[in-house]
Amino acid sequence: MENYLLKKTFMKIPLFDIDGTLVKTGSKLHEQSLIYAFKKVYGVNIDIEGLGIQGMLDNQHIIRVLSPRGLNDEEIKSKIKRMADASAEYFKEHKMQTQPEVLPGVKDLLERLKEKKIHLGLLTGNMEQIAWTKLERAGLKEYFTFGGFGNQAYQRVDLVYLAKKHLEKQLGIALSLEDFLIVGDTLKDIQCARDAKIKVITVASGHFDLQSLEQGHPDLNVETLEDRKVFDFILN
């Protein structure tokens, strides 16, 4: 394996959020999958309005939805793996019902980063299996080899540490946190980067506009990933 990292270049390893950053889903399949799994695993009926809140981890959603319904943390967590499996099973079974739209500039950016042999990671609130299926449907799966996912932790910042660990394992070398940066579309992505003390690029292609994202003082803030500054920022 080509070990460019040891050449001490200044390039960063980007960790991409999925929804609103790489793709716009336009379907409710993710929500429907959670609703199906809530019923199957916990026997709880949820309507689609009971979900929501951008930038949350799927694990956080599950706790937020179930806690007010009288289930304690221990009870919830004991079945959370089954919840992830059931959601993924539903999502995969119905995946043809969703056709995520790749957001402007994404494909070109990923292609250029790939040419530079930069490892590309994911940092998403989505459960792992749902994340990969979404990317497969969008035609983006092949660009990514590792990540941190919403079923693997309860705090978003922990996904940074997990993603780092996964890549270190793949490459067989130690990396430092500053080697990574986050690319996301919400204030929660910014907060996550601040918590991990790493840099963050925000893109106004999701639920926040440029001005709202600016309030979180990202290191770079762009309208879409078509902006050439993104590539330059990652490379330097």
Ligand SMILES: [Mg+2]
């Ligand atoms: Mg997002």
